[in-house]
Amino acid sequence: MTSVQETVKGRPCITQQDAPLLEALTAYARSGAVPYDVPGHKMGAQDTPFRQAIGEQALKLDVNSMPELDLLSHPKSVIRDAQQLAAEAFGADHAFFLVNGTTTGIHAMILAACKPGETLIVPRNAHKSVMDGIILSGAVPVFMQPEVDRHFGISHGVSVESVAAALAGNPEAAALLITYPTYFGSMTDLAAICRLAHAAGVAVLVDAAHGAHLRFVDGLMDPIEAGADLVTASMHKTGGSLTQSSLLLQQGARIPAERVQKVTGMLQSTSASYLLMSSLDAARRELALHGSGQFHRLQPIAEAAVNAIEAGGRYEVLGCADTEGRFGQSHDWTKLVIRVNGLGLTGFEVYSLLKRRYGIQMELAEGYVVMAVLTAADTEASISRLVAALQEIEREDRTEYVLRSDWTVAETAPALAMSPRDAFYAQHETVHIKEAVGRISADTLMIYPPGIPLVIPGERITHDVMQQYSYYEQATGAVLSGAKTAGSVTVVKGGTEQ
Structure with missing residues (x-):
């Protein structure tokens, strides 16, 4: 991979300590330019209720594409430099800024990898955006069944054995898509899967919507390191950027970067938000400089929280002992998946109690579980508040029985009757x-x-x-x-x- 310092000729070298797009954008906001271009709010010129709500500076940064701020569809200066810094930070050959979330990245990966009629091997518990990408591309899906965890009432990733069988049964496949980590934090052996797929001549696409932080957490393997060809990561979910901003990472020659650039240009707005793009630049810098230290600080706090949550005997928190012991998969400890049906309550009921009574917004609920996502922004104080609320619910709201249901997770998927x-x-x-x-x-x-x-x-x-x-x-x-x-x-x- 060529470094940013080598590619920027005639200008000062830049490093991970820089944020070239953010710096150019803030400089423009300070320049005093009189806008006769769009957007029509003219850098927040009018004192409106919206400006009062989000602040004048945010509107000063919401500007249009211009030479000094570069163009996302054909980056030549500060966006190019910011994307290359992102590629370096994540160990990829190229990085592409996304302003319509990981959904756009997943669509782009499928369109770049599969022609109409070509086979895409994919887990059945993939996100809706994968299914929509199949419709857009005309790819023919071959579904793999995930590992079903009836104890927690959720699905994990697909096994290496399932992938091997799918590859053997579909030698014509153009690509394989893997969710890594899953929404609930389970992580199959992606390195082994990449070796199998590449030996079969199949490209590996990874939906890492919930894994933007993996590279910066000790002991967790990120998908680029595992060998994936294309990876889409929701920086806004666990990396600290603004909602709707994501990264599409590329490495190797199986799917050329030029093709990825062309496809993302087809799918994205020609008026890309500089607020979103600059937040990607800023979040990348923060992760590159401080991410490893921040997650190292957070891990013992999370471990202590798990012990405290489980101490009363009615909760169980998903961990590597569960996923490795029963499914051969590792687990991302930043996903606190808490089994609550031991209270005799559904996850939906506990989710509602946490929000209504304690002002705590969980990420989601399922039949047996609630889930909290931990990021570098969390502190011992914020996590302690969640622990205390759960302990109080355990004391005051539990019933005398364990809740059971046949419908918390599907054992099999419906048959595909037509494309x-x-x-x-x-x-x-x-x-x-x-x-x-x-x-x-x-x-x-x-x-x-x-x-x-x-x-x-x-x-x-x-x-x-x-x-x-x-x-x-x-x-x-x-x-x-x-x-x-x-x-x-x-x-x-x-x-x-x-």
């Missing part, structure tokens, strides 16, 4: 979910978060899907779908029961 792309473009009709059993879905049904679909376009809706839908509707009142009527689903017209 997601064909189902998306087929003629549709809307029916009640109870009348949809046996029909081919034209819709994505999911809970967000985590955004993993219960059913996707092209899959045949089963009795189990209907039961899971009913379970989540009763528990949360919010199953997301394209149908406008609650309790309904869009199906392929003429798709008959089997």
Whole structure:
């Protein structure tokens, strides 16, 4: 990989201590330029309620593309330098700033790796954006089943054995997509998977939406180090940048950087937000300079919190002993996955109690668990507040039984009856979910978060899907779908029961 210092000719060398885009942007905001370009708020010239809410400086930084600030679709100066610093910080050959989140990165990875009709091997518990990328690209999915953890009521990553079988059964595959880490922090042996895939001539794409921090945490392997060809990481989730800002990382020659640049240019706005891009530049600098130390400080605090949460006997926190011992996968300790059904309560009920009574916003709830995401911004004081709230709930709200349910996690996925792309473009009709059993879905049904679909376009809706839908509707009142009527689903017209 060529260093930034070698590529910037005739200008001072830059290092990880610099933030070239952020510095150029703040210099422009101070310059006193009189804007006759867009955006129309003219650097916050009017005193509006919105300016009062977010501050004048934020609007001064919300400007348009111009020579001194570079252009994301064709970076030649400060954006190019900022992206190259990001590549160096994450050990990649190239980095691309994303201003529409990891969703855009996943779409770009699939479009760059797969032509229409080519095979993409993918976990069935992948995010909705993966399913949408399959529709956009025309790739043909081959689904692998994840490891199901009935004790915690969640799914983990796919096993190395499942990947090996999928590769052997689909020698024509163009690419393999892996979620690493999963939403709940489990991490399969990605290095072994990359070796298997590359030996078969298959590119490896990684949805690392929840793993932007991995490179800076002792003992955790990041996907570039493991050998992935393309990786998309949500810097806004665990790296400290603004919501909707992510990185797409590239290494090696299997999928050329030029192709990735072209595809991201097709998918992204030509008016990319400088607030988002500069936050990526700033967050990269913070991680590169201080990330390892910050996570080293955080780890013993997290370990003490786990011990305190489990001390009362009714909670259980997911850890490496669980994932390695039963599923052969490691675990990211920054994901506090807390099994709460030992209280006789659902995760949804504990989530609500934490928010309503204690003002604590958890990342998500599932049937048996709630999850907290720890980042470098957390402190002993903030974590202690969560621990104290959980302990009080354990004392005051527990019941005398352990909650059990058959619908917290699906053992198998519905069969794919037609390609997601064909189902998306087929003629549709809307029916009640109870009348949809046996029909081919034209819709994505999911809970967000985590955004993993219960059913996707092209899959045949089963009795189990209907039961899971009913379970989540009763528990949360919010199953997301394209149908406008609650309790309904869009199906392929003429798709008959089997």
